[in-house]
Amino acid sequence: MFREKIKVLDCTIRDGGLINDHDFDFRFVREVYKALSEAGVDYMEIGYKNSKKLFDPKKFGKWKFCDDDDIKKVIEGIESKTKISVMVDVDRVDMEDIKPRKESPVAMVRVASYVKDIDKAIYLANGFADKGYETAINIMAISKALDNELTECLIQLEKEAKVQVVYIVDSFGALYQESTEFLIKKAKSILKTKEVGIHAHNNQQLAFSNTIEAIIHDANFVDATVYGLGRAAGNCPLELMLGFLKNPKFDIRPVLDLISKEFIPLREKMEWGYIIPYAITGILDEHPRTAIALRESNKKENYREFYDSLVGQDED
Amino acid sequence: MFREKIKVLDCTIRDGGLINDHDFDFRFVREVYKALSEAGVDYMEIGYKNSKKLFDPKKFGKWKFCDDDDIKKVIEGIESKTKISVMVDVDRVDMEDIKPRKESPVAMVRVASYVKDIDKAIYLANGFADKGYETAINIMAISKALDNELTECLIQLEKEAKVQVVYIVDSFGALYQESTEFLIKKAKSILKTKEVGIHAHNNQQLAFSNTIEAIIHDANFVDATVYGLGRAAGNCPLELMLGFLKNPKFDIRPVLDLISKEFIPLREKMEWGYIIPYAITGILDEHPRTAIALRESNKKENYREFYDSLVGQDED
Numbered sequence: 001m002f003r004e005k006i007k008v009l010d011c012t013i014r015d016g017g018l019i020n021d022h023d024f025d026f027r028f029v030r031e032v033y034k035a036l037s038e039a040g041v042d043y044m045e046i047g048y049k050n051s052k053k054l055f056d057p058k059k060f061g062k063w064k065f066c067d068d069d070d071i072k073k074v075i076e077g078i079e080s081k082t083k084i085s086v087m088v089d090v091d092r093v094d095m096e097d098i099k100p101r102k103e104s105p106v107a108m109v110r111v112a113s114y115v116k117d118i119d120k121a122i123y124l125a126n127g128f129a130d131k132g133y134e135t136a137i138n139i140m141a142i143s144k145a146l147d148n149e150l151t152e153c154l155i156q157l158e159k160e161a162k163v164q165v166v167y168i169v170d171s172f173g174a175l176y177q178e179s180t181e182f183l184i185k186k187a188k189s190i191l192k193t194k195e196v197g198i199h200a201h202n203n204q205q206l207a208f209s210n211t212i213e214a215i216i217h218d219a220n221f222v223d224a225t226v227y228g229l230g231r232a233a234g235n236c237p238l239e240l241m242l243g244f245l246k247n248p249k250f251d252i253r254p255v256l257d258l259i260s261k262e263f264i265p266l267r268e269k270m271e272w273g274y275i276i277p278y279a280i281t282g283i284l285d286e287h288p289r290t291a292i293a294l295r296e297s298n299k300k301e302n303y304r305e306f307y308d309s310l311v312g313q314d315e316d
Numbered sequence: 317m318f319r320e321k322i323k324v325l326d327c328t329i330r331d332g333g334l335i336n337d338h339d340f341d342f343r344f345v346r347e348v349y350k351a352l353s354e355a356g357v358d359y360m361e362i363g364y365k366n367s368k369k370l371f372d373p374k375k376f377g378k379w380k381f382c383d384d385d386d387i388k389k390v391i392e393g394i395e396s397k398t399k400i401s402v403m404v405d406v407d408r409v410d411m412e413d414i415k416p417r418k419e420s421p422v423a424m425v426r427v428a429s430y431v432k433d434i435d436k437a438i439y440l441a442n443g444f445a446d447k448g449y450e451t452a453i454n455i456m457a458i459s460k461a462l463d464n465e466l467t468e469c470l471i472q473l474e475k476e477a478k479v480q481v482v483y484i485v486d487s488f489g490a491l492y493q494e495s496t497e498f499l500i501k502k503a504k505s506i507l508k509t510k511e512v513g514i515h516a517h518n519n520q521q522l523a524f525s526n527t528i529e530a531i532i533h534d535a536n537f538v539d540a541t542v543y544g545l546g547r548a549a550g551n552c553p554l555e556l557m558l559g560f561l562k563n564p565k566f567d568i569r570p571v572l573d574l575i576s577k578e579f580i581p582l583r584e585k586m587e588w589g590y591i592i593p594y595a596i597t598g599i600l601d602e603h604p605r606t607a608i609a610l611r612e613s614n615k616k617e618n619y620r621e622f623y624d625s626l627v628g629q630d631e632d
Contacts, residue, residue: 177532178532204524205518205525205553205556208521209521209524210525212493216493237595239595243595243596244599252623253623256596256620276543276555279553280559283568303575
């Protein structure tokens with residue numbers, strides 16, 4: 001019944017790190033790694049490889065840089081088949097920071113890119129591939145991509161990129177299942193030699209269903225996070241994904257335990273999930289930055305005024 | 317672009333009443349009615365018509381009985397095109413309590429029924445139709461219905477029931493979109509002279525997407541509730557549905573206002589929504605009653621133990 005090719009990548013620490021400047025402590029990250037390992041999750045994405053020339057390590061947590069030694073402290077002594085992934089942003093990584101795969105605890109590097117930066121993303125991803133890593137490119141803000149430009153981008157990826165996977169990223173949580181179907185089918189039709197993945201945001205409570213929709217149309221790499229943790233509305237909840245997938249290697253129970261012990265208390269301190277201003281930016285297909293600012297203001301529950309401020313903008 | 321036939325029925329007060337024994341005060345119910353009217357919502361379901369011989373009016377709120385005089389107090393003085401709906405359960409209603417349509421503020425009566433009780437449901441619904449009401453039958457626990465029995469039930473509804481609408485009710489929040497598609501297509505193929513509706517529960521964050529899925533396959537009656545209010549995991553959020561539908565008669569803003577002013581404070585006092593034990597009963601296709609009991613106990617965050625208690629049950 002199950003499709004063995006489906007791989008689950010948990011990006012709890014990486015995407016959740018966007019809320020707290022990547023400042024999760026070792027104990028917490030080890031608890032997540034332990035639970036994901038027991039649950040049979042294929043990959044754990046732990047953070048970004050950012051250049052320390054661009055960002056001051058004193059001002060951010062460890063997982064904005066993901067030094068190999070820090071990753072080793074997370075995984076040591078824990079029995080696991082879960083591979084470690086890191087993300088890099090175009091223009092923010094020093095290639096020389098990345099050691100060859102054989103010397104690193106990292107298995108996969110994913111390059112996040114807008115359609116317009118795809119040349120840079122391919123250059124980076126191929127560099128990581130040459131160092132021996134599994135690689136992927138995540139195409140962000142897909143709901144804003146013009147169809148002709150996306151077509152060109154996908155053709156170029158198929159021809160030039162050494163990546164195993166190309167992800168469709170619904171950055172704004174704006175996709176409904178019909179558009180998800182359209183985009184996944186389009187990607188599959190062009191990317192003959194690569195897998196297609198999905199990273200869905202949960203602004204409209206559609207991250208899980210869009211991920212299922214992508215699976216139905218043959219996406220084999222799916223992103224999820226524990227209890228949906230992630231910036232703004234968060235992501236596809238891992239526990240729901242494990243409840244849906246039929247591969248017997250997966251076990252939901254360690255993740256349930258982890259939510260009880262770590263994520264219920266965490267939710268008291270950090271905000272993410274179904275919150276109306278994020279639903280509004282999702283409905284309007286907008287970046288959540290205005291909603292994040294609203295939630296940090298003293299007007300955080302003024303939804304109507306916020307909505308009017310967005311729909312009233314002149315765009316000519 | 318939009319499909320004019322799509323009708324939105326808000327059942328906030330009716331389904332939310334399952335949490336608080338239908339004890340919403342007049343002021344609150346009027347605020348909801350006012351906002352739904354301004355938003356252009358087609359129907360507002362206000363509660364149940366239950367027999368006072370079976371339930372003691374002193375022990376329950378008004379909306380367990382929905383006396384016409386109480387409904388009149390809600391709607392008086394408010395300009396509105398929103399029709400009032402009430403629900404009845406098989407074996408719990410006195411037909412003589414229901415006045416002719418012309419003498420009542422109620423426009424629609426919906427009969428909730430399991431497949432096994434469909435004869436009783438048709439008898440009741442036809443009685444209400446004869447009194448002049450719009451009528452519907454809601455088939456509950458659809459995820460547990462045997463296909464042959466459901467087929468027979470639908471054929472009987474098509475032949476014998478005078479109802480305008482037959483709803484598919486995902487009582488346990490267990491359906492994924494492929495099963496929703498299957499069930500809606502099945503219902504549409506048999507119910508040639510009736511509309512098909514959907515009432516989805518949100519245990520797995522799929523209520524909204526399953527409702528969209530039903531719309532894609534030609535369901536024209538959709539249930540929703542403000543901020544997803546409803547017993548256990550709640551329902552399809554009305555604000556998301558209005559954000560999705562393209563009919564210019566709908567206006568999301570009064571609903572955003574209502575959430576700010578009434579539902580954010582209410583959520584501090586009443587619990588509903590994405591809560592792991594309800595996700596678990598949804599994944600396992602079970603009634604939420606065990607999860608409701610867990611949430612009222614001192615083990616409310618013991619998810620793993622709860623999961624094990626459900627999957628460990630012998631069913632022979």
